[in-house]
Amino acid sequence: MHVSRPDLVPDAGLSREEMEALQREIAAAAVFEDDFAFDPRAVAASSSGLEEGTQTTLADSAAGSSSASSGDPTDAEPPVVVGVDQSFLTNDDGDQDRALSAVVATRGGEVIERAYAVTDLEIPYIPGLLSFREGKPILAALEGLSVDPDLLLFDGSGRIHFRQAGIATHMGVVLDAPSIGVAKSLLCGTPTEEADNLPEGTRVPIESNSRVDAPDGTLLGYAVQTRQYDSPNRYINPLYVSPGHRVGPETAADIVLECATSYKLPEPVRLADNYAGEAKRELQD
DNA sequence: GCGACAG
DNA sequence: ATCTTGTCGC
Known part of the structure; x- marks a missing residue:
């Protein structure tokens, strides 16, 4: 991949105030609306047809893309979706001193390439500043891929962030690549209604509240x-x-639902999660 | 001062 | 994130 905004690359040497100022710049440069060429409905589409298709019908695909066409760039060829996740390595004293980022590239539900990178940890975990702790290994791992990703899926927030610049937004803007944040817990914002025990396949809006640098009620995710x-x-x-x-x-929600197989996490992220653990053991044990 | 707080 | 066996439930 190529870094489009070297000026916004996370620098762990910055002061907390500088980091927050950089995040406001990132949020201002971020595009929180669809702006990509691939067909989002073709993400999980596999040539061997293994997905549990909930929306794509035979009629849809027949009308829009089936046979070899004349090269329409928006045709439904499965985009390259890359899952990103981190694990941490411990030194001889038992302290976490290095971060390992694992990236798994998939296309049509199939793994086409994997890579990982390890870098020294420079700062501790601070809610709201995650990208400054994990950004370096992530960019290094993505550089190790030979394929060019169409979409990046991160383990963490995107716009659901105090300054609307979570790790998915930060990396996406730096690389100018479409990206989505997938977090297992809520950092900030408020569900518009009870979000516990929701039926499978459903969603509840998360809006900004006083803790977010955005007008109250802004749809964050x-x-x-x-x-x-x-x-x-x-x-x-x-x-x-x-x-x-x-x-x-x-x-973003549509794609995550599409990428989920029999597990809670979207497949690319789940695979990156597994690979991060696997590479970690391989390096420690 | 108190509460909240991705991974 | 990470330390980790058993155990509840289908």
Whole structure:
């Protein structure tokens, strides 16, 4: 991949105030609406047809893309979707001193390439400043890919962030690549209604509140239920999906639902999660 | 001062 | 994020 905004690359040496100022710049440069060429409905489409298609019908694909066409750039060829996740390495004293970022590139539900990179940790985890701690290894791992990603899926927030510049937004803007944030817990913002125990496949809007640098009521993302139990006494928490860059909130939620197979996490992120753990063991054990 | 707080 | 076996429920 290519860094489009070297001036916005996360620098762990900045002061907290400078980091926050940089995030406001990133939020101003971010595009929280669809701005990409691929067909979002073709993300999970596999040549071997393994997805649990909920919206694509035979009629749709027949009308829009099936046979070898004359090279329409917006034709439904599966885009390259890359999942990104981190794990941490410990030194001889037992302290976390390095971050390992794993990236897994998929196309039509198939893994086409993987890569990972390790860099020294420079700062501790601080809510709201995650990209300054994990950004370096992420960019390094993405540089290691030979394929050019069409979409990046991150483990963390995008627009659902105090200054609307979560890790998915930060990386997306720096690379000028479409990106989506997939968090397992809510950093800030408020669900417009009860978001616990939602039916599978549904979503609830997450709007900005006083803790967010945006007018109250701004749509930041969605609580998305990719999987849910049948039983009445137990339930799965939703994922908090938000735009990173060049993807609108609805499309972000649509894509995450499309990428979910039999697990809660969208496949690219789940695969990156596994690879991060696998590479970690391989390096520590 | 108190509460909230991605990974 | 990470330390980790058993265990509840279908």
